[in-house]
Amino acid sequence: MIELVLSERCTRCGICVDICPTNVFDAVIGASPVIARQDDCETCFMCELYCPADALFVGADCERPEAVSPAEVSEAGWLGQFRRDSGWGEWAEDPRYRNQHWRMDSVFARARQAVTSGGDVTVAIKPPLRTTP
């Protein structure tokens, strides 16, 4: 769910208020928008993608709020991650973040091949089972 509007990064452009599909933000005159209806957040991450200032943070959990601090998400490198990986804004000309969605067909083909041939990709791991709180 949407967790943070980082006022020190926010430029008060109002884009997040406009584009949120479930209308979770309220614009505030002379200040950053506020998260007015967190319960309505559908955890679609669209606000992060559209925020040119990387001033928004959406937590992974779609059921309940998670306590998280601006320092934590900033240090983890999570701010702007979605926008950068999508090659939006200043990342548009960076070859590292080129849109490679077209590879999807070949990914599926590789998966089918792995199933039918026993495959070059079988990784024998005994992973720990991780329940998420």
Place this chain on the structure above:
Amino acid sequence: MMPPTLRQSELTLEVDVLVIGGGLAGTWAAVSAAREGASVAIVEKGYCGTSGVTATAGPGHWWVPPDPKLRAEAISRRQSTAFGLADSEWMERILDTTWRTLPTIAGYYDFSTDDSGAVHYRSLRGPEYMRAMRSLAQDNGVRILDQSPALELLLHSDGSVAGARGLRRQQRREWSARAGATVLATGGCAFMSRLLGSQTNTGDGYLMAAEAGAELSGMEFCSYHTVSPTFSTMTRSMSYAFATYLDASGRELPIPQGSESTPALARALLKGPVFCHLGRMPMDIRDVLPQISPNFMLPFVRKRIDPFNEAFEVTLRGEGTVRGTGGLRIVSDDCSTSVPGLFAAGDAATRERVAGATSGGGAQNSAWALSSGQWAGRGAAALARSRGLRADRPVEAIGGAGLRPQQITASAASTPEVIATMQGEMLPFDKIIFRSGPGLARSLSALENAWSNVTTSCQSKDIESGKAREAAALVATSRWCYAAAEARKESRGMHLRDDAPARNDDYAQRLLVGGLDQVWTRFERPSHDRLGRVAS
């Protein structure tokens, strides 16, 4: 034709074509109507560009070159899982329309070239695709009202649709639109299951159309599910082609790929927790994954889970009629409904003609949204041209449940309570996926109570926010789904009846459903009188 006009403080529009819903089908409909010379407005509950299940996904259209042999093979493959309910001619139509028109958005979407320099049209990133469609619509003169959910249709005295009325939720005002023709492109309904991007898809269009007398078709085909981590909405499925599933003791579960995976995973989940890891994904694909699907890794990274080396707990998110195939019945090549002046496109319309009883998946659904949108848009423009706006005639606003209850009182069931009742019937796998006559009857009885709640009394704040209306649409959609599931006393495609596990040729036809206080069902083909009386 008339340009959109603005009057008074309440926003009042007069347009040739009103499109309700600004997702993939709605934007294609609007563009197509505008190119015919119609004045067009899109009204969108959220934001045209981010709302709905396309914007968050990566639609790979059904894409087959115009070689008669290849097309025939592709259609025949799809027919083999449609179980008698699809129509090869309609499959051919969407293949043709998709092939011809998808490349025409090249000025708006930056189609990728692969390592050999070939342009790839089939598969697009959702956010960029919907951003492109918004710009294309605007450049064609389409007026877009965001954050403006439609609440109800307006009817002429002859029963034809005259437009719609709704909220401007950020201004706390209303809009009303008179139109020569109206296209419903409100999406499917996933029962608020946390399927990515689907929270706004609450079946509003189904309810509005049914109030005007429209029928639905194929609503029993609403049980497709997609895997996601238990904590997450992230139902992007590509990476799960490499999934290994484990039970709580770490023993590998044999889960097949494809349409068989939903029942197999659901059976495992009914026994206990299911875990998954993606350790079979080759390293080179892992490296490029964020540039294929930039949102896929976000939830894992933010939970500090390494999905390639740790097994995380998974669940299934219901797709309802999103990747189900049910929706409004269409009665002509231009996707008109049986209500004059009303068209349906995308997941708001039944997709049985192209997918039958089995999910068309993302590929057929995207091709359908693009194609049905264009046909509906053109059909609506032509109708508006021939009939005119008739703006001087009095019209009636016909919304009932969740909008005009018998009483408005603070003691009414709250919207979250109504939705919880609905979800209690539509989310458990042993109800929605594995069905039986007695179970469906029990669910219908619970849903009947919920319907009675939203028609008799609501809280005023829920009416003002539009949430009571959404709850009513969710409940109405659920009742149609299960009424149809009860009437189809066999198993076919995704519709699985534990008490009738085989296909029965007598039921090899489409099943219609409709009605508000009294829900009815009727098989489409009149020659089957015996079955036609099943639930009438």
